[in-house]
Amino acid sequence: MSTLRPDLALIGDWIAPGSRILDLGCGDGALLAHLARTRQVRGYGLEIDPDNVAACIAAGINVIHADLDDGLADFATGAFDYVVMTHALQALVRPDLVVAEMLRVGREVVVTFPNFGHWRVRQALLRGRMPLTPALPAQWYDTENIHLCTLADFEALCREFGWQVLARALLDRRHRSGKLIAAAPNLFCENALYKLRRPAH
């Protein structure tokens, strides 16, 4: 296997060893394979693309062919220690409902998304065009991303629903953190990772 994307390695640091995990939009299963190897997690991935499903199966990763927009009603409340979703939030019909469902099914949630507040995005929009950036390489008419948000938008949503932000990692497009991002996160972060917990009440 090629070297793991740094953001996925970072997620590994947030996952307690031996836990039970559900990975939404698991792709070819790279994260689950990494977590199984380094964290001895058990779990399943949900994936909609048949080629990815076949790739997971061929790699020995537990994968369930499913459409995230159909929700998580098949999974019991508190069935998993973690529910993880990397870079799928912005492609969902109702990302707010899916995150709420993730918080029902999992004790903790890890979600990552591209920051639409990044300066490249703003620059493109100031020029009057939809952004084409390294993090958002598709054209407006063929992108899968239908619900893009900024860091500020996402954190406002967390506040509105009372979701606790346990940790966040704000990275550039090479998945590194840095002083610029620390100084002005919503301008310089390209990839955001959040670890959430459901409201205490």
Next chain:
Amino acid sequence: MAATSQANIEGAGGSVGIVVPRALEITEPLTLDCGRTLPQHTLMLETYGRLNVARSNAILICHALSGDHHAAGIYAADDRKPGWWDSAIGPGKPIDTDRFFVVALNNLGGCRGSTGPTTINPETGQAWGPDFPIVTVRDWVRSQALVADALGIDCWAAVVGGSLGGMQVMQWAIDCPTRLRHALVIAAAPRASAQNIAFNEIARQAIISDPDFHEGRYAEHGTKPSRGLKLARMLGHITYLSDEAMRARFGRLLRGGDGRFSFNYDVEFEVESYLRYQGQSFVDRFDANTYLLMTKAIDYFDPARDHGDDLAAAFAQARAKFLVVAFDADWRFSPSRSREIVNALVVADRDVSYALIDSPLGHDDFLMPLPDYHKVLRGYLSRVADEVSA
């Protein structure tokens, strides 16, 4: 058993070539769910590939309602019709006979040579006919386990089956948890629905109400309930295809070339011709008492029932890893039925993968060499072969 490699038009992989079925005598008494005991029984089986020294590379194929032990290969060089799952079983095929030792058998109660209604009851010297006990999926698993014993197979690398065959796979995983490493459940359901049972009941009534049925003793009367069995099979075939597939295949095409209605009840639409052909060819090769018994086995199958109606509790004792496959156009055992199986396995904390195949036909697709389907089977079983050092 000759393993001649010949080109396979369906895709990658060859044929197992000419195969020879054999009868396996099981002398150990088998007590059935209905309470009766068979002192001994015979099962017809075919094997493909070679059992390795560790005896770890064996795969059991469980057949569906009308299947038998002839799953792959041909019986003679000029045999045009290969076994029922030849598309998937053979050298280089998803169930790769270069790596696995594949066992296919005709279930107890069948009509292709295994002990069943058409074979002789040693106590009476007559064919069993309707006196043959109704067997269940659990009985089949017990009987198949005796086959494993006879072949010296302690643990199957995988047990594989579609439809009613998939039900046997689940029962294997529940009843003999240490005797299989992998369970491949294809186009199945965790139990028959009221609708499934309803279709089965109409099929049974078609047979039983045929004047030639003679309460199952048709052989003694030198006849058989051909009309009933034909109707039953015609009904079955409707459930094997989706509405869309039937439209695509037959539409409203008329047999006659001039496109006019004939205003009588002869075969007129293409779909009528298809159903009558399927029904008739089934009558020529299948026994009505076996059909009754097989449909009943489907209706009775319900592993959750043995565990407080909790399927997850039933699976809790399973140790196998599961692959569940469904076909999106299948309405006989729809994908949501497969998801019930998957959901219960997740609750039971079992290893499971689920592939939903975009399918053109419906239930019948489990027998078809669909590229996405075979890719999944191949990918899964290739790992199984590595795991058992096949």
